[in-house]
Amino acid sequence: MKEETVTINPQISDFILVNANIITLEPARQRASLVAVRDGKVLYIGDTSDLKELKGSKSRVINCHGKTVLPGFNDAHCHFFAFAESLTSCSFSPKEVRSISDIQENIRRFAHELPPGRWIRARAYDEFYLREKRHPTRWDMDKATSAHPVRLTHRSGNAHVLNSLAMDILRISNETPEPAGAIIDRELSTGEPNGVLFGMGPHLSKILPSMNDDDQNPGVKQAGQQLLSLGITSIQDASSHNDINRWKLFQQWKTNGDLRCRVKMMLGFEAFKSYREVDFSHTLGRDQLGICGVKILLSETTGRLHPTQSELNEMVSEIHRSGFQVAIHAIEEPTVEAACTAFDYALRRSPRSDHRHRIEHCSVCPPHLSMKLASLGIMVATQPSFIYYNGDRYLRTVPGQQLEHLYPIATLMKNGIKVCGGSDCPVVPPDPMFGIYSAVSRMSETGETVLPEERIPPLEAIRMYTEYAARTSFEETIKGTIIQGKLADMVVLSGDPTKVPAEEIKAIKVEMTILNGEVVWDEMG
Template identity: 60%
Template structure:
């Protein structure tokens, strides 16, 4: 065979290609970092050479490598290095206090204590802990707790003092300091102040962060994730250089598309930044803007939002708008509509991140504008009980309406938003197919989608949103050899069995980067 021989062949498998022209095969052959053949088992002798590694799968399923279209790698790395307060292991404020006391015993006074992942809905008290609650655990260590969402924090009294937050403190735009109704003093609960606090609480040092990135990378590989898009609004050129270093040092094998925060875009756009700068290992993606209504009004205000979106659009970049509620999704749609009317642009692929509440008419409007939706399938599973009990009925009926989005003709991609929830795509696929919560309840079963459609959101859909569908997202000769081998076929088992499937092998660029063992 000479140079035509494959380096690696996956044989006797059940290959789901996500290629409509050839939806199933039995064999995938790889040379260097590319797929060279997708065929029946009979093609094996012609592709095999003396140096070819052949893995006989015995019916196991091969899919394109999973692609998480919206996560936060640095926050995910940090979450693996600090105590985890997530349910179901932490069920009360008393549990949180106990964990803080445990951490404080061997820590000199004045050293920061950090923990993350608590969710007030799943606490017995059904509320956020306050400064007073944490002060009961320690008054000599500054404490910062990060909510599961990443958008709220709780500080004890010492941490508030070090952060310079008092009754006289003016809230930054889009932020909110929760206050005691009688005294007006901060009660320790802060919303939308992550960037502010990052300048107060000490960050992980470079060695700690590299170790966390390595742990995060291993988790991604063990989940079959070969590409991610990092959606952190704080991303800037310094973070870009950090990603490049982590890639070069081998801490992070998963391919990365890095969004740029809008503030960094404004700072750096005169430096010759171009859309899609980078390579197949690290690529610059969309520019992100967060829309919220924490204070009961839109932030950023409509005129400012239109200006920011127009500047990004005019520069040729993709716009990514974080919008959850019906009102913020509407605002995102209007701002993109405004930019596209002022300056029409084909194949812009502007996107709405989350798009949690979206009715059929809004879905049609978004589709007509060519806007993509990047959503979180696994939220149905992990947050379902919270949604059922706290989301008003008129919004609940349009919550993560996957079938509605598909019917409207929208391009939809899937993601985890890790560390908000665990990154495993199989959990998201299960949730999309079954609409079942962790407690076994159904959440809008009429919005169930077929397994292959859910798989497509983690493969083809995600590749589309990053302008990479010509090199990723399906198993086709000439595309990157990014593949995942599963213990079974998510399209051929019952919905309940999907979440129990296991990742057996993860391959990036033809290299086996993780394996359970065959």
């Protein structure tokens, strides 16, 4: 028995994994074969030979038979409300539809089972993979149904298509002005909206009818279970329109057990401005539900920055001075540069150490901006899975100069930037193993390579979804690695991502998920 275990009372060890290949991500002890849990926290890390001293009469002991144990996965950028909704809506991903006529046929089938007037929400189409190589229009959707309002969401989430009935309900017409930063696509000859909307997601979320409880609850439960089945024990919801109502829904779902994983919710800027006047009560404990910064959506959909640089500077400064973390959605090089400028502006006026401000996506980031981010202490929350799911499109549509700097994860890390991983689900599935695989292999779905020089080692890819993700929400002292005293959130895998060839990583399955020392997903039998 090792000296450090002398104080352990074996009678109150709740849960023990033995014969495991435990990757702790802790430098002092990187591998172990036993982990003991008590009261929802890690009690001891050691060898299977220590079992006798740790096992009590009521301890549950699980033999892992050499399977790999990691800290529970943390999706550092997702959209839970949209994810839950997506599970009860039509999916038109490239695997499911090949043409606009396929989309029409699927909507007809869905409409046949719904009463007239009921909204049809569909998602995940991508014009690049459609035979017609174009977005569907309102008139295409009208041919599928004129009795149901239809909202079709692009795979990226940055474009939507409405049929004529939906446009009438939402009062979008020839005279409708475009919201700031958005585009209502129109017929060149008449100026009439054709139903295709760009950059209008936040606006639509405000005016679309909300899903009723009967619709939403099944999706919430299904989404919560799917996250656990993928080994995800924590999420960070990055929606820019999160507010007190969404906070209360998270509280409700956490309380009734529909959503088990830990949640950090970003605030939208409007909600932030009223934060101190609204009751964001922490009734569940901050390790279960908390705020993790303020989200700003920065885009150049119209060819101009929205918000403008001066507006962005003031928004970032206001959030920064209030002591909050800032998270800026920035995809294109100009938006990443604008975000850097705004962070620099705020930090010069109000210096603050360890602010952990972050850029969400940071998709196109040339070396000079990578170095600027590092000098400012900015973290990056990016989506390696996009390389797998969208890589073929990137290789054919992204201009060469931008492609050279697309998701430069290795470069960012070499410059000392902590890069965490998220899925952006429901844009792509929330499976962390595909994110880890993509960061290691840089391979698209069809096997094409996207910037192989930006590959990273498997252990660093794992850290993106564990240790570094915890750091982005200021939680590295309570989770993200496996060590005595941290939360007992763990995942048991069928294989070791650090030992198998890169191509085999995506085939590794989650066999067990442990949350707060409790088995919440079990495929081990």
